[in-house]
Amino acid sequence: MPATRPGDWLDPDSGLGMGLDDVEPGTFNSTIPTDRYTCPDYAARERDAIWMRTWQIAGRVEDLPKPGDWKKYDILDQSFLIVRGKDDVLRGFVNACRHRGNALCIAETGNAKRGFLCQYHLWSYDLEGRLKGLLRENLAGPIDKAENSLLAASVDTFAGFIFLNPDPEAVSLRDYLGADVVELLEPYNIEKFTTVMDVTEAIECNWKVVMDAFEEGYHINGIHPQLLQVLHINPKTARYRFFENHSVAMAPFEVTGAGAQEQVEGMLALPETFPGTVAVIPRFQELLAPYQDEDGKVTFPDDVTPRALLQQATREVLTGMGLDVSGLTDSQMVDNQGWVLFPNYFMTVRAGECHVIMSRPHPDGDPNRCIWHVASYMYVPEDFRDAVRAEPIVVDTPGSHKYFEALQQDYEQMPRQQKGLRNDRLDHMSLVKEEVVIAHFHSVVDRFMGDPVSR
Template identity: 65%
Template sequence: MTATHPTRPGEWFDTGMGLDDIDAGHFRMDITTDRYTDRDYVQREHDNIWMRVWQVAGRESELPEVGDWKEYRLLEQSFVLIRGRDQRIRGFVNACRHRGNMLCNGKGNAKRGILCQYHLWSYDLEGKLKGVLRQEENDLTALDKEGLGLLPISVECFAGFVFLNPDPDAEPLSDFLGEVVDFLSPYHLDEMDVVLDVREALNCNWKVVMDAFEEGYHISGIHPELLQVVMIDPSTTRYHFFDKHSVSCAPFEVAGKKYGLEEQIEGIMKLPETFPSVTASLPRFQELVAEYRDANGELAFPEGVTPRTVLQTATRETLTGMGFDVSGLTDAQMSDNHGWVLFPNFFMTVRAGEATVILAQPHESGDPNKCYWHIISVMWLPDEYKDALRTDHIEVEEPGSFKYFLALQQDYEQMPRQQIGLRNSRLDHMSLVKEEVVIAHYHSVVDRYLSDAVQ
């Protein structure tokens, strides 16, 4: 008797919209190029997006101990995140209330509180002004000190990520994310460890980075190695649009349309080059595949069984056997990567046991032709592997010196090429095709914020 499960959020894919269900006319499919090259756009985005929205500033695991802090920079703004004695992570403007001196640079620990090195004013972990050099001589009363604490910003955590909003009166993060919270919770991202953490400056606009990961239309041209396992069939892709965010998925299966069974198996065996956590499931995958070979080694699957479904079974059995709860995930989520876009700058591919996040951020110079991308890959690890596989943050100073895994390296090399093209003055807009509807939806949200229509 087959076990039944209550409705799981991942089942959205079974009833999700396909391309035929989407009215592309609902979105603008011509995207103006000045938003990628115009300095005025940088300032408009600064005022109407970056100073108003929730954005990921890192992982909770970066600040494990009381007093641990890190600086988060956004254009010319600097903030500090710090874990308090109550274990809560708080955020403040990174400036002393006395003369505005920057308090924190990089990362560190201030268990006894934050001390300004300029005139030795000190603050506790909750941002309250604790001490002033020669307080009595300078006629500062307790009442004065009460109003001179660090300026707070909004900080909340979800799925192991620290979200920051420069607006101290921001709506709750749960309201900003909405249904996304329920959709992502079954992945247990908060239980995963960081296995890649790299940030690097790129010669392109930050929205070029976002656009690059919002469609699979480019796979044939940029990632041909994935064609053995990713079906480039627009009719099978499914979409779900939220108010500000979106999720889409193209199944990981060729199903014999172009490649035979052995070639599909070979493609799955190469998946760790792009999706490292698949490695743990491959031994079980090979055992299950072997059960379908005859005495001569010929492979034949019965109706309803494909390399994709075998990978799903192997992944569920492997992760469950290692102690990771995947009961809230569908079989499709064992194999298929769901691509999440959280406005304004968060893209994530996620499947059972692992996720890779790409964060795009404007460059502090204000140059629209430059940005940063920040890659954070997380994976569920048994305790005995945590110390060996966890990694520290890498800030790449020499362009091209860090080699990403294959698919990311290919995107890394492509994006600056697009920016060069976008800078041509006669090209006044991009012309999207229907398969790029996620990009169209994303830019509709950008437009709403820039028109100040979002509450």
């Protein structure tokens, strides 16, 4: 049956998604060499093969609302500026004066209504990057202003995120994402979400350890036992779609075999891990009330489930708040879809909220360290956005910031894995079938790195 909405790929009858058994053995990497996590030479190759060639998320559009607003984006030893022009267009430039290479901006963000001024010799540039003036210009000699504009980097936006590619000749962002990815993500209206958490911190592991950790649910029983009350990753019901560079996976937000009472109690506890459900729970309780006795025990007829009531409550609440969820299926009301956008972006998204993990190499180039960036975005009516919008937090003292429970557990686990990966005799990791998203991710790494596919 043809899909009527992008989210219908989850239906096994749609023919669009894959179950785990549909992935033929050997399709993707299952044996991953450990030197890609620990070897300085491999990390140096990644710089040119991956980081200088791919689109990376550098912020949110809401970060730069006014002409002249700019922010800095650094990747390894490269520094870039993203600025909103007077024509409202976002542009990217290498953060270096064309005179003698002085960094134009040292702070993380600011406003340059009149353009950029190099503090070294007072060369100035407008918001379109054109060289406008220089100190004692009449004595400067044959300086061609047109040939000395700021060096461009590719910048574009999607879903409210600002993307940057260091390569000025990069394929368009839409082509890099692919039409299918764009179609599947657009109905969430993520561009209307507001930042409610934004934390950046150096962590003692390779950037790919972070990506791997969030690309599978195989570790939930070991690291996040509290989530088993509301989420059971059942390989038989998980669905996947794999694209050239990216992927999406979904496991139903339910506990297989749990009774109705257990499911209800788990759903009522959702706000502890998924803050977007705070607004939904009161309506869920209203829909639940006719099925509860005076002691709160629930009894449902065969055609009613706690999951269906939560889906209904979510759709009603978000619609009432002004978010268009008409393009989303009932599953997308409650089920987190896990997206991997290569190279370094992982997002779980459901109607009205998404949670993002990004990782990038540490600026010092040490493959045993990286920068991880965790952020959450929620739909909030416009009148309340300023009240809930979170300011960026940069953690300088390791361990000083406490994340919500599940994220804290991952934060503590990842450096432990890196310690093990550094053992010389451990030359590879062996993935199980459930870790197919990791396997696909590393197949993309292999392709960008020009390495033969290992299996």
